[in-house]
Amino acid sequence: MNWIAFAERLLQGGIASLGSYLAAHVLLCLVPAFFIAGGLAALVPKESVTRYLGWDAPRYVAYPAAVMAGSTLAVCSCTIVPLFAGIYRKGAGLGPAMTFLFFAPAGNILALAYTGAAIGSDFAIARVILSLVFGIGIGMIMATLFHGDDLARAAQRDDGFVGDGRIARRTWWLLGAMLALLVFGTLKVSMLLESHASVSLPIAGTDRLERALFDLAPYDPAKGEEGVTLHGAFLIVLLLAIAPAAWKGLTEVDVGYNRWTWVALGLVAATLLVAALRIVPGADQLIVEFPGKFFGVVAALGVIAYLARTRFEAYEVQQWLWESWRFVKQIFPILVVGVFAVGMVRPLIRPEWIEAVAGTNSLLANLAGVAFGIVMYFPTLVEVPVAKMFQSLGMHPGPLIAYLMADPELSLQSILMTIAIIGRSKTFAYVALVAVFSTLAGLTFGAWVDGTGVWLLGGYLLAFIAILSVALYAMNHRALQKA
Amino acid sequence: MDVKILGTGCARCRRLEELTREVATEVGATIEVDHVTDMKRILEYPISGTPALVVKGEVKCSGRMPRKEEIAGWLTSSA
Numbered sequence: 001m002n003w004i005a006f007a008e009r010l011l012q013g014g015i016a017s018l019g020s021y022l023a024a025h026v027l028l029c030l031v032p033a034f035f036i037a038g039g040l041a042a043l044v045p046k047e048s049v050t051r052y053l054g055w056d057a058p059r060y061v062a063y064p065a066a067v068m069a070g071s072t073l074a075v076c077s078c079t080i081v082p083l084f085a086g087i088y089r090k091g092a093g094l095g096p097a098m099t100f101l102f103f104a105p106a107g108n109i110l111a112l113a114y115t116g117a118a119i120g121s122d123f124a125i126a127r128v129i130l131s132l133v134f135g136i137g138i139g140m141i142m143a144t145l146f147h148g149d150d151l152a153r154a155a156q157r158d159d160g161f162v163g164d165g166r167i168a169r170r171t172w173w174l175l176g177a178m179l180a181l182l183v184f185g186t187l188k189v190s191m192l193l194e195s196h197a198s199v200s201l202p203i204a205g206t207d208r209l210e211r212a213l214f215d216l217a218p219y220d221p222a223k224g225e226e227g228v229t230l231h232g233a234f235l236i237v238l239l240l241a242i243a244p245a246a247w248k249g250l251t252e253v254d255v256g257y258n259r260w261t262w263v264a265l266g267l268v269a270a271t272l273l274v275a276a277l278r279i280v281p282g283a284d285q286l287i288v289e290f291p292g293k294f295f296g297v298v299a300a301l302g303v304i305a306y307l308a309r310t311r312f313e314a315y316e317v318q319q320w321l322w323e324s325w326r327f328v329k330q331i332f333p334i335l336v337v338g339v340f341a342v343g344m345v346r347p348l349i350r351p352e353w354i355e356a357v358a359g360t361n362s363l364l365a366n367l368a369g370v371a372f373g374i375v376m377y378f379p380t381l382v383e384v385p386v387a388k389m390f391q392s393l394g395m396h397p398g399p400l401i402a403y404l405m406a407d408p409e410l411s412l413q414s415i416l417m418t419i420a421i422i423g424r425s426k427t428f429a430y431v432a433l434v435a436v437f438s439t440l441a442g443l444t445f446g447a448w449v450d451g452t453g454v455w456l457l458g459g460y461l462l463a464f465i466a467i468l469s470v471a472l473y474a475m476n477h478r479a480l481q482k483a
Numbered sequence: 484m485d486v487k488i489l490g491t492g493c494a495r496c497r498r499l500e501e502l503t504r505e506v507a508t509e510v511g512a513t514i515e516v517d518h519v520t521d522m523k524r525i526l527e528y529p530i531s532g533t534p535a536l537v538v539k540g541e542v543k544c545s546g547r548m549p550r551k552e553e554i555a556g557w558l559t560s561s562a
Contacts, residue, residue: 086530090526323495
């Protein structure tokens with residue numbers, strides 16, 4: 001084999017993968033998602049959720065609150081670890097803490113937005129519903145299994161964990177407007193996709209430019225790949241321009257704005273607007289169309305700018321921007337490297353292998369998905385491009401969800417961290433439960449995709465919830481009798 | 484003055500330490516900063532989250548970033 005040609009093929013795979021991720025609006029959906037995550041971190045006081053997670057919180061309040069905490073407060077492990085330890089040691093106890101630990105990596109805004117844009121909104125919805133049901137389930141089973149330990153800790157009662165914070169109404173509005181921005185940018189409904197106006201610019205030769213781009217990063221539509229269009233290339237240039245401007249303007253924005261802050265924010269707005277356009281290159285003219293979503297993005301950006309200027313103090317806006325940029329700095333480089341690496345590995349895996357192991361929704365296939373998720377460790381969100389690769393290689397949606405559930409929950413690193421906080425026996429029980437429940441989740445979703453009735457599966461899910469409710473009632477009853 | 488920053492070494496916690504040192508020079512307070520990263524020791528304090536700022540053994544804020552003026556107030560009133 002010619003090694004240079006081989007290396008070139010790998011490199012080209014990486015470039016093509018990165019290019020299509022950057023251009024095909026997949027990473028773009030992360031731009032509003034990063035701002036939402038930053039807003040949640042900076043503007044939502046932790047106490048607004050943790051006050052429901054105090055020592056005295058009844059179970060039916062504590063579990064939903066743990067889920068809320070998972071979806072709103074936690075994006076990276078540096079928030080997850082202290083909150084997990086806090087809920088366990090000082091707050092509502094083992095059960096809600098486990099629910100939180102299970103739900104946070106899968107149910108936060110970045111993970112959901114990214115899954116939705118890269119693999120499909122049905123996967124995002126399945127991911128959130130299944131982790132919700134099974135997260136609460138695992139928490140309750142853990143609480144029942146280790147009930148004695150929980151009671152023993154009652155002696156070390158500590159009310160310091162509970163606070164009294166509220167989420168201001170303006171914060172709800174701001175987060176709502178950003179969520180609208182995210183939805184307008186990614187939702188594929190005809191009202192948002194139809195063109196309502198178009199302009200043609202007299203620029204010649206744009207079609208040749210686009211063909212040159214396709215040659216630079218070849219792609220195969222049969223494999224579900226997308227090429228870098230002219231539009232995409234323009235967006236990549238904009239994203240590259242944001243990086244230095246944001247570095248200068250946002251790194252110390254928490255103590256004040258500077259000129260670069262406005263340049264960076266202007267470029268972000270421009271990127272979102274350009275992404276919402278449709279650009280058709282031609283031989284002697286360039287046609288720019290304005291679909292419905294363009295006007296949605298304009299409206300959402302207007303509302304966000306208005307709210308930020310009039311309803312928030314400069315200090316709050318600065319904190320928000322600082323947090324958003326911190327998330328970008330922390331997560332985006334990992335994602336870029338991850339997507340590139342996945343693109344390089346992709347040509348080495350033969351679709352026949354994947355189809356043989358996980359081409360159908362069998363128990364074995366789901367177990368294989370879970371096993372791969374446990375053995376492999378991918379940093380934050382990189383599980384998504386990996387799953388996308390498996391999907392294009394012919395993996396059945398069932399095992400794919402099983403993998404997506406297990407991978408972010410279980411890795412050597414997270415297992416060690418959990419052992420340090422709750423001890424060996426509880427951690428191994430948790431790992432076993434996650435493996436079982438992820439397999440179940442895969443089988444459920446796979447059955448749904450294969451055509452099993454929604455009502456039948458919904459019935460199973462309801463039965464599961466009913467059994468849990470009974471367990472919950474019994475647990476509460478027992479706790480009351482002891483008290 | 485004994486000042487403790489509680490945090491697992493994340494970006495916010497490092498930024499809080501930076502800001503605290505800056506404010507201390509601005510208001511002319513001499514402080515010894517102890518950045519506590521050990522989860523066990525962090526949990527000994529009654530806090531709702533990290534980062535947290537402890538001045539002379541008293542938790543001043545937790546789970547959020549304080550303003551510079553707030554930090555200045557704590558450092559001067561506890562002096």
